[in-house]
Amino acid sequence: MSAPQFAIVGHPNKGKSSIVATLARDQSVAISPVPGTTLENREYPMRIDDETLYVLVDTPGFQRARAALEWMQAQSASAVHRPDVVRRFVREHRDDPRFDAECKLLTPILAGAGILYVVDGSRPFGGEYEAEMEILRWTGQPSLALINQIGASDYSDQWRKALGQYFRIVRVFNAMTADFDKRIRLLLGFGEISDEWRAPLERAVHILQTEQAQRRALSARVVAETISAMIGHTAQRRLTEGQSTSQALAALRDQYQRELVAMERDSRSEVEHIYDYAHLERHENVVQLLEQDLFAKQTWSLFGLTRKQLIATGGVGGAAAGGVIDLAVAGHSLMLGAGIGALIGGISTWIGADRIAETKVMGLPLGGESISVGPMRNVNFPYVVLGRALLHHRMIEDRTHAYRGPLELNVDPDTLPRFEFEVRKRLEKVFGKLRKQEALAPELLDVLATEIERLMERGEATHAS
Amino acid sequence: MFSGRGYLEKIGGVNAFAPAACCAAMKTTVNRRVMKLKGYNAGMNRFVTLADLIDIHRALDADRSTPLERRKERDRKIGAALQDHKAMPARQLRGWLELVDLPDWKRDGQRGAQLYRWIGASLALAGLVIGWGVASAVLHYTGDAPINVINALAVLILPQVVLLLFWLLAMVPLRLPLLGGLRASLRLLNPGRMARLAAQRFGHAGGQGLGVVWEPDNAVVLAPAARWLFSLWSQLFAFAFNVGVLLAMLYLVSFSDLAFGWSTTLNLDAGSFQRFVQGMAVPWQYWIPEAVPSAHLVEASRYFRLETGAIAIEQAVLLGSWWPFLAASLICYGLLPRLLTLLISWQRFRHHLSSAMPRLPGAPELLARMNSPLVRTAAARPEAVAEVDPNAARSLEHAPVKRTRCTLVAWSGSVDAHSAIQQALSELGIEPQGLLHAGGAHSTAEDETTVEALCRQRDLGVAIVAKAWEPPLLDFLDFLQSVRKRCARGQPVIVLLWGAEVGVTASDAEVWNLTLRRLSDPNLHIEVLP
Numbered sequence: 001m002s003a004p005q006f007a008i009v010g011h012p013n014k015g016k017s018s019i020v021a022t023l024a025r026d027q028s029v030a031i032s033p034v035p036g037t038t039l040e041n042r043e044y045p046m047r048i049d050d051e052t053l054y055v056l057v058d059t060p061g062f063q064r065a066r067a068a069l070e071w072m073q074a075q076s077a078s079a080v081h082r083p084d085v086v087r088r089f090v091r092e093h094r095d096d097p098r099f100d101a102e103c104k105l106l107t108p109i110l111a112g113a114g115i116l117y118v119v120d121g122s123r124p125f126g127g128e129y130e131a132e133m134e135i136l137r138w139t140g141q142p143s144l145a146l147i148n149q150i151g152a153s154d155y156s157d158q159w160r161k162a163l164g165q166y167f168r169i170v171r172v173f174n175a176m177t178a179d180f181d182k183r184i185r186l187l188l189g190f191g192e193i194s195d196e197w198r199a200p201l202e203r204a205v206h207i208l209q210t211e212q213a214q215r216r217a218l219s220a221r222v223v224a225e226t227i228s229a230m231i232g233h234t235a236q237r238r239l240t241e242g243q244s245t246s247q248a249l250a251a252l253r254d255q256y257q258r259e260l261v262a263m264e265r266d267s268r269s270e271v272e273h274i275y276d277y278a279h280l281e282r283h284e285n286v287v288q289l290l291e292q293d294l295f296a297k298q299t300w301s302l303f304g305l306t307r308k309q310l311i312a313t314g315g316v317g318g319a320a321a322g323g324v325i326d327l328a329v330a331g332h333s334l335m336l337g338a339g340i341g342a343l344i345g346g347i348s349t350w351i352g353a354d355r356i357a358e359t360k361v362m363g364l365p366l367g368g369e370s371i372s373v374g375p376m377r378n379v380n381f382p383y384v385v386l387g388r389a390l391l392h393h394r395m396i397e398d399r400t401h402a403y404r405g406p407l408e409l410n411v412d413p414d415t416l417p418r419f420e421f422e423v424r425k426r427l428e429k430v431f432g433k434l435r436k437q438e439a440l441a442p443e444l445l446d447v448l449a450t451e452i453e454r455l456m457e458r459g460e461a462t463h464a465s
Numbered sequence: 466m467f468s469g470r471g472y473l474e475k476i477g478g479v480n481a482f483a484p485a486a487c488c489a490a491m492k493t494t495v496n497r498r499v500m501k502l503k504g505y506n507a508g509m510n511r512f513v514t515l516a517d518l519i520d521i522h523r524a525l526d527a528d529r530s531t532p533l534e535r536r537k538e539r540d541r542k543i544g545a546a547l548q549d550h551k552a553m554p555a556r557q558l559r560g561w562l563e564l565v566d567l568p569d570w571k572r573d574g575q576r577g578a579q580l581y582r583w584i585g586a587s588l589a590l591a592g593l594v595i596g597w598g599v600a601s602a603v604l605h606y607t608g609d610a611p612i613n614v615i616n617a618l619a620v621l622i623l624p625q626v627v628l629l630l631f632w633l634l635a636m637v638p639l640r641l642p643l644l645g646g647l648r649a650s651l652r653l654l655n656p657g658r659m660a661r662l663a664a665q666r667f668g669h670a671g672g673q674g675l676g677v678v679w680e681p682d683n684a685v686v687l688a689p690a691a692r693w694l695f696s697l698w699s700q701l702f703a704f705a706f707n708v709g710v711l712l713a714m715l716y717l718v719s720f721s722d723l724a725f726g727w728s729t730t731l732n733l734d735a736g737s738f739q740r741f742v743q744g745m746a747v748p749w750q751y752w753i754p755e756a757v758p759s760a761h762l763v764e765a766s767r768y769f770r771l772e773t774g775a776i777a778i779e780q781a782v783l784l785g786s787w788w789p790f791l792a793a794s795l796i797c798y799g800l801l802p803r804l805l806t807l808l809i810s811w812q813r814f815r816h817h818l819s820s821a822m823p824r825l826p827g828a829p830e831l832l833a834r835m836n837s838p839l840v841r842t843a844a845a846r847p848e849a850v851a852e853v854d855p856n857a858a859r860s861l862e863h864a865p866v867k868r869t870r871c872t873l874v875a876w877s878g879s880v881d882a883h884s885a886i887q888q889a890l891s892e893l894g895i896e897p898q899g900l901l902h903a904g905g906a907h908s909t910a911e912d913e914t915t916v917e918a919l920c921r922q923r924d925l926g927v928a929i930v931a932k933a934w935e936p937p938l939l940d941f942l943d944f945l946q947s948v949r950k951r952c953a954r955g956q957p958v959i960v961l962l963w964g965a966e967v968g969v970t971a972s973d974a975e976v977w978n979l980t981l982r983r984l985s986d987p988n989l990h991i992e993v994l995p
Contacts, residue, residue: 013936013976026843047841049541063939067909098939123934124965127906128877153967211840214833221829229682273533274830440688442824 003045003052004197005113006190009105009136011129012061014120015148018175018402020044020058023183025276027401029058041104046204053204054190054197057113059105065131068093068102072138082138086110106139114193115143117163121172122151125162133166142193143167146186149174169193179398180212216397219271220453223389224445226267227382230260231434234374249371256373261286264385268392275396284392284409375437382431383419386452393456419455426451513555513819515581515678516574518690520562522683525827527570537834539565544835554823554832561835581694585701592702596709604717611726611766614742614787618794621710625799628703632806636696686824690817697810704807707800711792718788725787726766739763742790749793756789869957871928872919873897876941877905879930879963886930886963889994895928895959903944912944920952926959927952930994933962933969937980949986959990969993 008016017038021029024044044056062068068089075085090106093099109115115136119129136143145167147156156172163170171189173182184205191201235256239248264286272280376382392409399407419427430448433439528536543564550556562572603620606612678691717723727738739760743750746757766784823832873890880886880900890897903915919927927948931941949958962969962977974993981991 011935012938024842024844028844028847042844042846044842044844048838049545061938064943066904066940070909101939120934126877126932126935128904128935128938128940130906151967207838207840211837214837218830218833225826228685232684233682270830276533278533434685437684440685442686442689442821445685445824 003054004190004194004200005055005057005108005111006116007041007057007059007105007108007113008116008118009059009109009132010061010118011132012063014061014118015150015175015402016061016118017058018150018400019116019118019146019148019173020056021402022175022178022400023187024056025401027277027404029401031402031404041108048204048207053200053207055113057108059108060101062105062132062135063101064098065102065128065135068099069131069135072135083110083140086135086138102135106135109136109139109141113141114190114197115139115141116190117143117145117167118148119145119159119163120151121147121149121156121159122153124155125158129162133163137166142197144169144171144189144193146170147172150176175402176400177398177403178400183400184208215274216393216456217449217453218274219393219396220456221445221449222267222270222274223386223393223452224449226263226389227385227431228434228445228448230263230376230385231382231431232375232437233260233263234372235259236370236372239369239371245371249373252371252373257286264388267389271389271393272396275399276401277396277399281406282409283406284388375435377435379428379431379435382434383424383427386427386455390452390455397456423451423455512815513559513822514574514578515694515818516578517555517559517562518678518818518822518825519574519577520572521558521822521828522825523574524562524565524567524570525825525831527567528565528827528831530569531567537839540831540834541837541839547835551836554828555819557832557835558822558828561831585698588698588702589705592705593709593712596706596711597713598709599706600710600713601717604714604723606717606721606723611724611784614725614727614766614791615729617725617791621791622794622798625703625707625803629802629806632696632700636692636810683825686821686826687817690814690821693810693814693817697807697814700803700807700810704800704803707795707803711795711800714788714792714795718785722785723788724784725791726784727763728767735760735764735767745794745798746790748797753789753793755786756793758787758790762786869894869926869959870896870898871926871957871959872922873900874915874919874927874929875900875902876929876931876944877935878902879932886961886994890928890961892995893961893992895961897928898922898925904941912947916944916947916951919948923952923956926957928959928961930961930963931977933964933973933977933993936976942980942984945981945984945989949989955988957988957990958986959992962991962993964994 008020010016017029017031020042021027021031024046026044029042030038038058038060040060042058044058045052046054046056071093072082072085072089075088076082086106087110089099090103090110094103096103117133117136119125143166145163147159147163147170149156149172160170169189169192171186173186178186187201187205187208191198233256235252237248237252237255239245265284268282268284272278272282388409392407395407395409427448430444430451433444531539540561543561544557546564547557547560550560599620603617604612678687678694680687739758742758742763750757762783766787822828875881887897901915901918903912929945929948931937945958945960960977960981962974964970964973974991977991981989
């Protein structure tokens with residue numbers, strides 16, 4: 001059995017392409033207020049690997065429906081012959097530019113496609129629609145009417161009455177704002193118009209739901225990775241001779257902030273990619289950091305060892321060398337060798353360290369004075385980052401491909417979701433470890449990602465005091 | 466209890482619906498590199514190596530610039546060829562490395578991992594030399610005084626046992642108070658530390674991805690692997706140290722004449738010392754009885770029992786027989802435990818590498834792309850759209866209407882009577898002279914009648930009232946052109962946009978302007994009814 005096809009038909013400018021863009025998750029669909037933008041039928045197959053489950057066909061809108069219907073009515077009055085008359089109309093007018101749109105939109109229907117007739121529920125019903133609906137009825141194909149709620153006004157009752165006379169199923173659907181569940185319900189609705197289409201559509205829905213769950217899990221993973229990296233992130237800078245520490249620290253804090261912002265921005269893009277939004281314009285205020293949130297320190301190091309550690313290492317080295325001498329003389333030196341060795345090792349390390357630290361190997365200094373900022377010690381920081389990420393995810397998950405505006409994420413930090421006590425407790429277990437950078441293990445990320453996924457599934461972090 | 470494995474399977478799409486037909490179909494389309502994979506499958510059972518980790522990390526980084534759609538298609542094909550390894554994400558990732566072809570990336574993880582091998586080799590060599598040196602010092606015998614067995618045990622065995630306990634403290638994940646601090650300080654003593662610092666420093670400079678193990682962003686995923694790598698290095702050093710000690714001992718035993726005695730200031734009689742050494746020898750007493758010191762040997766080799774000066778030949782033979790015990794002690798308490806800790810470290814390091822690999826940033830997404838069906842809903846070909854000039858509306862928008870008398874036409878039932886829009890018409894300077902109907906529910910024949918009626922009033926202009934929210938269709942344009950051609954050749958034709966209760970929106974007006982502009986009619990006007 002071939003995959004069911006659904007022709008999206010209707011008056012121009014009533015949102016046919018928006019519905020297709022939303023259901024096909026295709027940002028390349030041209031959506032324009034100018035009638036006649038869609039010139040040709042365009043197919044949007046839903047494919048699972050190499051198997052096609054259903055095909056949506058976007059069509060040009062009716063342009064001369066009255067004239068077309070009059071031609072058909074002049075051919076036959078018998079209901080039995082009406083589909084044949086429509087077929088003859090298409091055959092005879094295929095090369096007639098006057099009925100180009102009508103022939104194109106009727107072709108997939110005559111080939112067996114189901115009809116999805118789209119109207120704008122925010123505008124009143126008019127007599128000009130009757131010819132279109134009558135032609136579609138003449139085709140004899142299973143059909144469904146969609147009231148697309150484009151504007152604020154609501155004439156859906158009026159439309160239901162009119163559409164009910166021509167279509168067995170009438171649904172209301174807003175292509176711009178329909179969330180995933182509404183899209184799924186609509187697809188299941190397509191299956192209701194013909195029994196033989198039910199199974200493939202149910203399968204398609206199951207696959208889309210599984211894919212959605214996986215997208216959520218992957219997004220949660222990306223958010224968990226980002227939060228973990230942001231908490232543990234540090235920025236370090238080597239102090240050059242005569243450089244003011246305060247100036248260097250201010251520059252380093254700026255750098256640290258920029259790096260955190262970049263990490264968050266990259267994470268947003270990754271989540272958007274997961275949901276097939278490759279080039280989304282996004283407006284978002286950057287995460288704000290307070291000076292006291294950042295742990296800044298100034299250290300001297302050589303080979304990454306602090307001066308204390310270095311002296312201890314030198315001492316241990318000296319003691320080891322002295323110990324060998326002690327052993328060689330079978331302990332007759334009363335372990336003086338080790339003691340003296342430790343002292344010499346420690347002192348020589350102290351004296352020589354600065355000079356060694358300045359030495360460069362392969363262009364890199366071995367050590368010296370440096371300042372570092374981070375990791376983040378503000379306990380609320382991960383919750384702020386998580387709140388922002390959850391909000392972004394929800395907007396992406398609910399966004400449709402018909403909506404072409406930028407993603408507005410400029411939110412007041414005070415309005416970010418708070419987390420229930422139990423959720424916060426579970427999260428804090430992970431955040432605490434990340435903050436202290438101890439007991440780190442990959443499973444920590446799994447736990448955090450699972451927790452975030454739960455929050456995503458619930459739609460938002462619930463509010464609690 | 467949280468199961469990390471279950472999580473990975475879930476996120477990597479292992480449990481996702483997997484129609485068998487799809488995978489078979491994908492396998493037939495997978496590219497020519499599958500032939501290479503067949504050869505590769507034979508080696509799939511090997512452990513994940515550091516080189517693999519470096520390669521996957523760098524490949525995932527390089528792959529970020531590949532368009533998402535291409536990545537999806539490519540990875541699904543590769544995934545279909547690797548379905549047999551679906552439950553083993555690390556293996557699948559290694560398979561992906563074999564099959565993927567990325568610009569600006571090549572598999573040079575081996576080069577990076579080479580430094581780690583050098584570090585390991587250096588530590589092993591250092592252990593060997595130090596072990597040899599220490600053993601040579603401890604077993605130094607000039608013929609004057611025998612080597613003190615207690616001293617040898619204290620230097621060669623006791624520190625090893627203590628360090629082994631330290632290792633256990635550092636590596637076993639016990640959660641005890643104060644243990645964290647102790648562990649931190651123990652890490653400072655670990656010979657692996659300097660190796661790590663060298664790897665850190667030269668890894669970045671080499672640009673070969675060596676830093677992957679130590680990068681702070683990967684800390685959560687790779688911390689356990691890094692810890693065990695650390696342990697692997699230190700145990701390698703310790704194992705080599707024991708080998709060095711044993712080799713030195715065997716050398717000295719073979720090429721010199723060693724004599725042992727025992728002496729201590731502590732109040733330790735021969736019986737107690739014998740019980741002590743026999744206790745130590747319990748593990749091997751049945752296998753190597755000659756390595757268990759006898760009561761006679763213990764009694765005879767006590768320092769104060771020995772004759773001063775040169776040792777007699779019989780006595781020298783007896784005193785030399787301590788060495789099997791020392792060698793067995795070294796093997797039992799030094800070499801074998803270190804071999805065990807080395808193997809444990811090696812196994813744990815491999816395990817954590819395998820566990821970390823599928824959790825590296827970007828890897829779960831890759832696994833999902835490989836293991837889940839490729840769902841495509843977008844159009845397969847680009848769309849043909851009508852070109853619209855956005856500036857086209859301007860010329861009509863500002864065309865003023867002169868005060869004129871017009872016949873009013875209600876298009877598509879826009880108005881029932883001109884009284885409804887009388888006020889608006891007056892404001893526009895239009896004086897209506899009767900109302901005709903066309904379009905909508907009317908037939909084209911009725912349109913024709915309306916056109917004929919208009920033709921009879923050639924001295925009047927034509928004002929067509931249209932619903933602004935309905936776009937102008939070709940049906941409307943046909944009527945407009947018919948009116949123009951047949952009756953109102955030079956007369957103004959005014960399209961009056963009516964917005965009912967909500968009024969005419971700017972976008973509706975723009976749609977009408979853009980469409981009517983295409984007619985290029987200088988006497989065609991468009992007005993919005995107030």
